[in-house]
Amino acid sequence: MDWMKVVTIGAVLGVAAAARRFPAGFKLGTATAAYQVEGGWNASDKGESIWDHFVHSRPEVISDLSNGDVACDSYHRWREDIQLLVDLNMDFYRFSIAWPRVLPTGFPNRVSKDGVRYYSDLIDGLLEKGIEPLVTLYHWDLPQPLQDLGGWTNPQIADWFTDYARVVFEQFGDRVNTWLTINEPQSVCDGGYTGLLAPGLESEQRGAYLCTKHVMLAHAKAYRLYEKEFKPKYVKGQVSLTNHMMWYEPETAQDAELTELVKDYAIGRYSHPIFSAAGGWPPALERHIAQRSREEGEPRSRLPPFTQEEIELIRGSYDFLGLNHYTTKTVRAVAPGEATGTYVSGGFAELGAKLGARPEWRTATSSWLSIHPEGFRSLLSYIKQQYGNVKIFIMENGVSGSGEELDDQSRVDFYRDYLAQVLLAMEQDGVDVIGYTAWSLMDNFEWMDGYQ
Numbered sequence: 316m317d318w319m320k321v322v323t324i325g326a327v328l329g330v331a332a333a334a335r336r337f338p339a340g341f342k343l344g345t346a347t348a349a350y351q352v353e354g355g356w357n358a359s360d361k362g363e364s365i366w367d368h369f370v371h372s373r374p375e376v377i378s379d380l381s382n383g384d385v386a387c388d389s390y391h392r393w394r395e396d397i398q399l400l401v402d403l404n405m406d407f408y409r410f411s412i413a414w415p416r417v418l419p420t421g422f423p424n425r426v427s428k429d430g431v432r433y434y435s436d437l438i439d440g441l442l443e444k445g446i447e448p449l450v451t452l453y454h455w456d457l458p459q460p461l462q463d464l465g466g467w468t469n470p471q472i473a474d475w476f477t478d479y480a481r482v483v484f485e486q487f488g489d490r491v492n493t494w495l496t497i498n499e500p501q502s503v504c505d506g507g508y509t510g511l512l513a514p515g516l517e518s519e520q521r522g523a524y525l526c527t528k529h530v531m532l533a534h535a536k537a538y539r540l541y542e543k544e545f546k547p548k549y550v551k552g553q554v555s556l557t558n559h560m561m562w563y564e565p566e567t568a569q570d571a572e573l574t575e576l577v578k579d580y581a582i583g584r585y586s587h588p589i590f591s592a593a594g595g596w597p598p599a600l601e602r603h604i605a606q607r608s609r610e611e612g613e614p615r616s617r618l619p620p621f622t623q624e625e626i627e628l629i630r631g632s633y634d635f636l637g638l639n640h641y642t643t644k645t646v647r648a649v650a651p652g653e654a655t656g657t658y659v660s661g662g663f664a665e666l667g668a669k670l671g672a673r674p675e676w677r678t679a680t681s682s683w684l685s686i687h688p689e690g691f692r693s694l695l696s697y698i699k700q701q702y703g704n705v706k707i708f709i710m711e712n713g714v715s716g717s718g719e720e721l722d723d724q725s726r727v728d729f730y731r732d733y734l735a736q737v738l739l740a741m742e743q744d745g746v747d748v749i750g751y752t753a754w755s756l757m758d759n760f761e762w763m764d765g766y767q
């Protein structure tokens with residue numbers, strides 16, 4: 316750890332640097348995603364992604380009618396991005412590769428020379444400045460031709476994704492050590508199948524569950540490919556995925572049991588198959604959905620089961636646990652006759668659960684983001700309790716502010732308070748956190764919120 320970083324963290328935490336500091340080797344970085352920053356949506360032979368398709372065919376879904384056609388123009392201005400990282404004294408930069416930029420058809424029969432060159436130059440430029448490239452393979456920009464074949468609901472996607480992963484590992488594996496397969500499967504599936512995100516479909520209890528199963532398999536197959544064919548060559552290589560995890564608190568003591576089921580649904584559905592000792596779906600959740608499916612006259616559970624072979628393939632397919640965290644929600648049961656809402660509006664119909672926030676929590680510019688730093692420490696402890704003392708790499712944490720505040724004290728406060736809770740989890744609860752990523756490097760296209 317260098318001198319600047321000790322001083323910076325000390326200043327951010329508002330305490331003497333000597334008294335509270337992250338351990339030597341703790342990595343700090345910042346992140347972006349391809350569609351949010353690159354622009355160059357039709358540069359060279361790049362293929363169309365589901366985000367290109369979504370914003371062009373349904374422009375009204377984006378709050379300010381904007382899109383990512385140009386965004387931060389990182390496709391052309393990546394040297395300036397690197398300079399920003401240098402100015403921030405970052406250890407690493409987490410960015411994502413756009414699948415249709417590398418494989419214009421979605422399939423590996425055609426690899427784009429210009430696409431490969433773009434990421435290769437970016438990686439070399441970072442390494443020249445001593446900044447480690449940390450690469451996400453999928454941050455939501457699926458090639459549209461694959462969506463036309465059913466996207467994440469088609470079981471073939473596990474192989475399509477693995478074919479794509481192979482091309483990327485072959486091209487960049489000699490220079491990239493840390494890989495994330497999928498960013499936030501919960502957003503991909505629950506978001507993509509409630510109309511919150513592209514492809515903008517509505518099938519929360521069918522499409523989303525098929526997606527959940529296939530995203531787990533896609534991740535695991537790509538992990539096993541790397542383990543078998545690349546790790547022997549690249550011994551420092553490490554692969555995981557990064558999950559979006561809110562923290563959930565019961566609104567009243569009566570809601571405690573429901574809150575555990577909500578954690579299984581929102582956290583465990585995407586983590587238990589990979590990180591738990593037993594593997595497979597969280598058992599209480601699997602029973603719950605099977606029973607509800609029966610009660611509603613379904614011939615089988617809406618949550619597709621895993622075979623024993625699939626359970627073994629997925630279980631343990633990680634070298635660390637990637638974590639994106641922003642906020643805490645309260646949980647209560649819906650009142651009789653009350654609509655649950657969906658993932659978008661803060662409810663889980665499958666569980667009869669409503670999400671909320673305590674009145675004393677401040678809210679960020681994003682209405683869903685209530686500021687409750689203590690929830691971060693509780694979540695970190697929960698992960699340790701559920702999945703053992705796994706190495707946790709925080710891949711996103713941050714807060715939105717209104718555009719006018721350049722002197723953004725509220726953001727400084729957020730980082731100080733959330734980082735302080737991370738440090739408490741490490742020091743007091745023995746949680747093994749190995750790095751922290753601020754979201755994001757720069758203002759960018761915030762999906763349905765556009766540039767607002």
Ligand SMILES: *[C@@H]1O[C@H](CO)[C@@H](O)[C@H](O)[C@H]1NC(C)=O
Pocket residue numbers: 357384
């Ligand atoms: C690329 O897209 C822009 C709009 O963002 C359009 O003006 C331009 O003609 C397109 N270029 C090609 C080669 O299709």
